[in-house]
Amino acid sequence: MSYFTPQGGLPDQTELVSGRAIVTEAYTVIPKGVLRDIVTSKLPGFTNTRSWILARPISGFATTFSQLIVEIGPGGGAERPEQELGVEGVVFVTAGELTLTIEGATHVLGPGGYAYLAPGAPWSVANEGAEFASFHWIRKAYEPVDGVGLPASFVTSDVDMEPQPMPDTEGAWATTRFVDPDDLAHDMHVNIVTFQPGGKISFAETHVMEHGIFVLEGTGVYRLNGDWVEVEAGDFMWLRAFCPQACYAGGPGPFRYLLYKDVNRQVRLTGRDAIR
Template identity: 60%
Template sequence: MKSKHTYYAPTGGLPPQTQLLSDRAIFTEAYAIIPKRVLTDIVISYLPFWENMRMWVIARPLSGFSETFSQYIVEVGAGGGSNKPELDQSAEAVLFIVEGEMDVCIEDENHHMKAGGYAFLPPGCKWTIKNNSDNHVKFHWIRKAYQFVEGINAPEAFVTSDHDVEAIEMPNTEGVWKTTRFTEQSDMRHDMHVNIVTFEPGGVIPFDETHVMEHGLYVLEGKAVYHLNGEWVEVEAGDFMWLRAFCPQSCYAGGPGPFRYLLYKDVNRHMPFIRPKN
């Protein structure tokens, strides 16, 4: 069993009237920062067929913003859950628990999941959620419209945990930069990867990456400085970043502890064309 990790989860509430208005929130054509202070009670959303739940939407498909995925932080109270959580048969999903515990029933098989738990749910999968504990559970729900390819089957559902998957060291980094991969990169059935990236204090992405993958990054632990499209921004546990495809990006982990984030990216598919209308 791997050592335990910590995961930041929002608490909601509302800032006092005496608090300063200015913050680190920013929305640009290349990237957006949603700091943890934004996730208050007045920005919550709800869904049909759920009981005792609320959620913060931190990414949604939108022109000039998250184009390939949506991401929610869902809070479910004691006894809450849903027997009909997903209404789109083309949607695949990853669930990642950051606080508490819950039962996820996938194709009639129950899985009791705790903080660090990870579930992949393929399109058309039958699943339900129930919080059978006395406390709140909070989890990320990342959704994407699955891109079917003729001759390639959609992947199966699976459940695992951050605590049970060994992180892989990035080449020539002496272990200061690692990635926890929950699916094999060579598995063409998957068209999205949701991984966890870890930097030890002082670790860096040593150049401005520019690549075709769109990114959603939720900081689980620690803090860092990011260089995004020519600008420096600070981020900490609880912050969310959206990075457009080809947005230049690098980072420096500030310490004193590890810097870890949950990372979404779209992979393994041709780039769709924008076709002219007749």
């Protein structure tokens, strides 16, 4: 498996000011060339750590999640990374070795390592190795439902999960699902989608779920709200609800991405999410 990991740095002073970044009312594309030193953020409670914040709730756009790439140097980490009550998370490691302690149990995650962090679960993170460790951290305010219990934290790995071919695609399009899609305890899914060269989503999906899409490997062409956009490993796409979307894999190898979506909840018409 291959997982793109940003290295930071800055462009040479001789390079032209150009790039592929796009921001619209329906979608945003943050290409890998944007992930430079100057746009990193420090995180409270972390040591020897920097992050690239790819998505955050914005009024009128995507509202349900945040997504960060976090880089921890040797000896760095945090005793209490999540400082908001009621927030769940997913950690997906792309480089190095990460020591994750969840509710007193310690796990060492390498590239492809995946952890679901239940709302309210105490956890800590550390880099006890000699190289930098990098991971995606996706956060969402959990929406409890009467009669449905809270999901439990768990740890697994991309390499331990079998991709499930999508119906009628003969394996050209497959999804690695880390939780049961019928389990209503989970109100978000963070999956890995894989297209073989030439594989495609052959209709414009238009749905209520928001998306964060980080390209882990390969190249593809994405249709976003009527625009065709070329993307490659290291690019991030951020899609608001009902943004029409489709894609095809460009080759020569697989096109794989980490996908966030909010799921399994009724549309809220009252309370904090209601439009006034």
